[in-house]
Amino acid sequence: MASPTLPFxxxxxxLRAQIRELEHASAGSKPSAALVKxxxxxxxxxxxxxxxxxxxxxxxxxxxxxxPYTLDYVKALFSEFTELHGDRRFADDPAVIAGFAVxxxxxxxxxxxxxxxxxxxxxxxxxxxxxxxxxxxxLRVMELxxxxxxxxxxFIDTPGAYxxxxxxxxxxxxxxxxxxxxxxxxxxxxxxxxxxxxxxGGALGLGVGDRILMLEHAVYSxxxxxxxAAILWKDQARAEDAARALRLTAKDLKxxxxxxxxxxxxxxxxxxxxxxxxxxxxxxxxRNLKQLxxxxxxxxxxxxxxxxxxxGMVTVR
Amino acid sequence: MTAQTEGVPKGLWIKxxxxxxxxxxxxxxxxxxxxxxxxxxxxIGAARRLDLLFDNQRYKKFFGRIQSADxxxxxxxxxxxxxxxxxxxxxxxxxxxxxxxxEIEKQGAVVAAxxxxxxxxxxxxxxxxxxxxxxxxxxxxxxPLIVVSASGGARMQEGILSLMQMAKIAAGLxxxxxxxxxxxxxxxxxxxxxxxxxxxxxxxxxxxxxxALIGFAGPRVIEQTIRQKLPEGFQRSExxxxxxxxxxxxxxxELKATVARCLKFFR
Numbered sequence: 001m002a003s004p005t006l007p008f009x010x011x012x013x014x015l016r017a018q019i020r021e022l023e024h025a026s027a028g029s030k031p032s033a034a035l036v037k038x039x040x041x042x043x044x045x046x047x048x049x050x051x052x053x054x055x056x057x058x059x060x061x062x063x064x065x066x067x068p069y070t071l072d073y074v075k076a077l078f079s080e081f082t083e084l085h086g087d088r089r090f091a092d093d094p095a096v097i098a099g100f101a102v103x104x105x106x107x108x109x110x111x112x113x114x115x116x117x118x119x120x121x122x123x124x125x126x127x128x129x130x131x132x133x134x135x136x137x138x139l140r141v142m143e144l145x146x147x148x149x150x151x152x153x154x155f156i157d158t159p160g161a162y163x164x165x166x167x168x169x170x171x172x173x174x175x176x177x178x179x180x181x182x183x184x185x186x187x188x189x190x191x192x193x194x195x196x197x198x199x200x201g202g203a204l205g206l207g208v209g210d211r212i213l214m215l216e217h218a219v220y221s222x223x224x225x226x227x228x229a230a231i232l233w234k235d236q237a238r239a240e241d242a243a244r245a246l247r248l249t250a251k252d253l254k255x256x257x258x259x260x261x262x263x264x265x266x267x268x269x270x271x272x273x274x275x276x277x278x279x280x281x282x283x284x285x286x287r288n289l290k291q292l293x294x295x296x297x298x299x300x301x302x303x304x305x306x307x308x309x310x311x312g313m314v315t316v317r
Numbered sequence: 318m319t320a321q322t323e324g325v326p327k328g329l330w331i332k333x334x335x336x337x338x339x340x341x342x343x344x345x346x347x348x349x350x351x352x353x354x355x356x357x358x359x360x361i362g363a364a365r366r367l368d369l370l371f372d373n374q375r376y377k378k379f380f381g382r383i384q385s386a387d388x389x390x391x392x393x394x395x396x397x398x399x400x401x402x403x404x405x406x407x408x409x410x411x412x413x414x415x416x417x418x419x420e421i422e423k424q425g426a427v428v429a430a431x432x433x434x435x436x437x438x439x440x441x442x443x444x445x446x447x448x449x450x451x452x453x454x455x456x457x458x459x460x461p462l463i464v465v466s467a468s469g470g471a472r473m474q475e476g477i478l479s480l481m482q483m484a485k486i487a488a489g490l491x492x493x494x495x496x497x498x499x500x501x502x503x504x505x506x507x508x509x510x511x512x513x514x515x516x517x518x519x520x521x522x523x524x525x526x527x528x529a530l531i532g533f534a535g536p537r538v539i540e541q542t543i544r545q546k547l548p549e550g551f552q553r554s555e556x557x558x559x560x561x562x563x564x565x566x567x568x569x570x571e572l573k574a575t576v577a578r579c580l581k582f583f584r
Contacts, residue, residue, distance in 0.1 A: 161514075163534030163542050168552060171562050173513035173533035180487035181519055185495065200471075200480060201514045201533070208484050222471045222480040222511070227538075232393040232473060246476045247389050256388065258477050308488045309449065311481040312442030313388040317410060 006060050012049060012268055015042040046268040053217075055252075056225055056243035061217040062196045063159075066271035068278070069128075070097055070112035070155040073195065076278030077153075077285065078103050078110065087136035090170060095126045095162070096134030096206070098141040103153070104286060109145035111138040111206055112155030115196075128197075129162035132175035135205045139179050142186055149297075151189040151289055154206050159224065161202030176205035183208035184308070185301055189292035191285055194218045194250075194259070195270075210304055211288045212258065214250040215277070216265040220258070221248035257311060261288075333357050335528075349569045358526050358569055360506055363415035363430040366465050370428055370573050376419030380450050384412050385443040389476050397474040400436065408435050413444035413468070416451045418460070422577035424584065425458075427451050430465040431512075438468035440512055441475040445482025448516065452489035461499040461580055466517040469535075470510020483515035490519050499583035501576055504531050504554070504563070522579050524565045525554035526572070531562075 005013045015038060022035040053061070061067075074081050078101035085092040098111045115128035138154075145152045161172055183190060190209035198207070198220025214220065223231075225243035230236045253259040263280050266273035292300065331342050335357035345352065349369060350359040361369075368374040384405060391397040405412065413436070416429045429451045431438045448464065455462045471479035493500050502520025504513075506529035514533050517523075525531060532552040540547060550556050554566045567575045 161533065163538045165539065165543065165547065165551065168532050168534065168539070169560050171518070171560070174518040174562055176514040176533070177483075177487060177516070177518040180484050180515055181491045181494070184484065184488035185491040201483065201511050204480055204484060205514075208488075220477055222476050223473050228473050241393075245389065245391050245393065246473070248477065253477055256476075256478060258481055305488050305492065308481065308485040311485055312445050312478050313386045313475075314383050314442045314446045315386045317382040317384055 006057075006064070008049060008053075008057055009061075009064075009268075011045050012042065015045055043267065046272075050268065054240060054244070055219075055246075055249055056240040058217050058249050059197075059219050059225060059243055061269045062219045064269060064271050065117075067196055068270050068274040069117070070114050070157060070195065072274060073155055073193075073278055073281055074101065074110055074112075076275065077282045078108070081110065084141055085137070087133040087140060089133065089136060091131075091133045093126075093131050093134030093137060094124050095128055095130040095158070096138050098138045100141075100150075103289070107148075107150050109141050109150050109152045110155075111141060111152065113158040113203075113206065115157060126162055128158045129160060129199075130158065130202060130205070131162050131164070131167045132170045132172050135161075135175040135179050138206055139182055142183065142190075146186045146188050149188055151191065151292065152186065152209075153285060154190060154192045154209060156192060156194040156198050156203045156207050156220075157196035158199045158202045159197055160199035161205065176201050179205045180208055184304060187297035187301060189289060189295070189300060190304075191288050191292070193263075193281060193285070194220050195281075198248075199224065208304075208308070210292055210300060210307070211260050212253075213261045213263055213281075213284050213288070214253060214259045215263050215270060215281075216250055217269055218250055219248045220250075220253055221246050334359070351569050356527065356568065358506065358528060360433055360467065362434055363411055363432040363465075366430040367415065367417050367419075367428060369569070370421055370430075370463070370465075370576065371417070371419035372421065372423065376417040376428070378415060378417045379454070380416050380447045381410055383443050383446050383450075384410055385441045385472075385475060387474075388442070388478055389474070391474040391476070393474075400474070404435050408432055411435060412447075413438055413440060413472075414447050416447050418454070421463075421573060421580060424461075424577060424580045426461045426463055426580060427455050428463045428465065431467045433467040433507075436472060438466075438512075439470065439472035439479075440468055440482055441472035441479050442482065444468075444472075445479075445485050448486050449489050452486070452493060455498050455500075456492060456496060459498060461501065461583055462493065463501045463503060463576060464516055464520075465503040465505060466508040466512050467505045468508060468510070468512040468517075470512055480511065483511050486516045487519065490516060494521075499580065501579055503572065503576070505529050507531070509533070509535055518562070520564075521583070522565070523563045524567055524572070524575060524579075525557065525563050527554055527566055527568055529554045531557050
């Protein structure tokens with residue numbers, strides 16, 4: 001919890017620290033009156049801060065350094081996770097994880113972006129920004145899932161695909177494009193969970209599916225608010241305006257027909273109670289998987305096509 | 318997205334962007350908007366592109382009435398709605414792409430030529446819808462599809478819906494593969510962002526014009542990320558060919574004949 005606090009979350013963090021102290025003081029005995037009162041203040045503070053979050057603040061919650069990452073959900077939702085590595089072409093990309101796991105007793109494939117928690121891990125995971133190898137590794141595992149009729153659960157949490165020389169040289173665009181096409185015709189259920197940042201094409205490269213679930217404070221956008229502000233407002237400091245204009249919150253995406261379901265977060269965000277969050281995700285995955293397992297593979301692919309076919313809004317003059 | 322305009326500017330004399338040579342306008346135009354001195358390929362619009370590809374410059378256009386709406390009520394320095402109006406007036410409704418059917422060396426084909434002048438050829442719902450309809454037309458009539466890309470990427474003003482056009486078109490292309498309907502991608506200057514990361518890289522054959530900027534991230538974004546200057550020729554057609562991302566780099570004069578030869582293979 002040594003991470004720098006976002007200004008608008010400071011009152012919450014301060015109260016949490018107070019509560020920890022009070023809990024420590026009254027350990028083993030009945031909660032003190034002060035503790036009970038502070039807990040009540042915390043609840044109402046969370047309510048007031050989170051009921052008026054601006055879209056840009058929501059982006060910051062989605063990027064919160066304590067937010068649960070893909071491997072945290074993997075640990076909570078699945079058993080027997082067997083991580084697989086490498087794209088069989090060039091390298092293993094630690095910004096993407098992929099592998100086999102067991103959900104409710106049945107084998108499934110899991111893929112997702114992975115961010116690092118501390119500085120070393122952040123660098124190792126390249127801040128969750130995949131190179132082409134990451135997309136190709138994930139696809140390799142998804143194709144195995146397709147062949148052995150195992151559903152795919154994909155966790156989305158990335159600032160974007162890595163914009164570097166090596167990534168371009170090895171075909172970042174082709175890697176993402178190819179995933180979009182192959183995921184569109186994978187003959188098994190694909191459930192996508194946007195847990196944090198849905199960073200444009202870098203997110204979509206693992207994000208085509210039958211059900212798109214989004215955590216309440218997750219965001220998903222064609223471009224980061226900072227990037228959009230720099231281009232359209234010529235001023236990166238206008239990110240607040242850009243975030244509002246882009247309509248990138250879970251609620252926005254639901255209204256725009258891109259997200260199927262919003263998964264409510266614990267008070268104050270997923271990082272306040274990762275276990276409760278994982279339970280919610282687990283229940284949603286279970287429910288959706290149960291429905292999708294009943295659908296024949298070819299019907300699944302036809303419905304997936306129709307789902308994306310309908311996205312967008314045009315006028316016919 | 319670059320602010321450069323496409324095509325050879327009007328006027329009797331023009332200066333080549335690459336070799337700085339002063340050229341006679343009609344000479345460049347007769348040379349398919351390629352500099353006769355250094356071979357630099359000027360950007361050209363969708364109409365000119367269709368004229369160059371189809372036999373006798375004859376083709377039937379489709380879906381010209383489809384235009385982007387303003388799903389987000391997007392406003393930056395000016396409302397997106399107003400921008401659309403201006404561009405629609407200037408390009409008579411060819412929002413980002415023009416789809417047409419005709420013959421290429423006597424072989425029927427559908428061509429979707431992107432209009433870079435229309436908001437940097439950016440891909441919003443209209444581009445997504447028109448290319449998807451082009452794909453569906455090809456599936457229905459068993460016709461090959463050629464998409465000529467020229468785009469800065471997804472259109473920010475339509476937010477997430479622009480991004481989803483990548484998935485929508487890629488899903489259509491998956492159907493084409495399954496049904497063995499050919500798709501040729503022609504990449505021209507510039508092809509970047511979400512367009513490259515979807516249909517532009519998914520051709521059964523990927524052909525580029527010489528010297529075109531092609532990439533996922535824009536050069537400026539990469540420079541800012543890695544904090545160093547990019548090597549000469551980085552993200553140009555020849556660089557991509559060398560790295561195995563393209564099948565061919567073909568000068569504009571040979572493009573039609575090359576496309577026609579490929580179509581023969583797929584017939």
